[in-house]
Amino acid sequence: MPGALLTIALFVFGSFLVSLQQANTEMSIFLLILSSVFALYALVIYNDGKRSLELREWMLANIDSIRRDGLSYNGVFIDAPTEFMQYELCFSWVVVTSRTKTAYYVKEYHPTPLLNLLFTGFTCLFGWWALPRGPFEALHAIGTNLSAKPKL
Incomplete structure (x- = not known):
């Protein structure tokens, strides 16, 4: 899921760059915020999955x-x-x-x-x-x- 979110963030960021060239300020701001939200959630989900794996391995190694x-x-x-x-x-x-x-x-x-x-x-x-x-x-x-x- 983080990869899909990051891909969408890059696509939306590309749309942001196009809207900048067209001098559409309101749309540019919206697309920049949307791209940032997708990228932030991709980072959170990636770190969450990594943290989950580390905790699971630690618990299995120290279960007793x-x-x-x-x-x-x-x-x-x-x-x-x-x-x-x-x-x-x-x-x-x-x-x-x-x-x-x-x-x-x-x-x-x-x-x-x-x-x-x-x-x-x-x-x-x-x-x-x-x-x-x-x-x-x-x-x-x-x-x-x-x-x-x-x-x-």
Whole structure:
């Protein structure tokens, strides 16, 4: 998904350059903001996937110590009763819809309501735009985020 978002960001940025040549100021500003939003979300989603993989590998390598006494991971203490939150993200473009899960976030250490708002907002903006599956996948992702419960 980050690659698709980055490709769209580059396409929109190219449209921004064309609108600059046509001296269409309002459209240029809109396209620059839209391109920046796509690029920013591509970066967030890429880092989220990377972080998820690192956490999963660390937990598998230290599973016995975590169950027994708990361990610190990047300044966050993780033990058996630690609660994790995970959200869904939906992106649609023309006829392609992609719905994916985010990394796990430790409930006590991360601003999980803000993250929920960030991922739900992304889905509200960019999840609807593919037919026929886009609206259904977006509603499913939003429903999952609104009813998200911590996992042990």
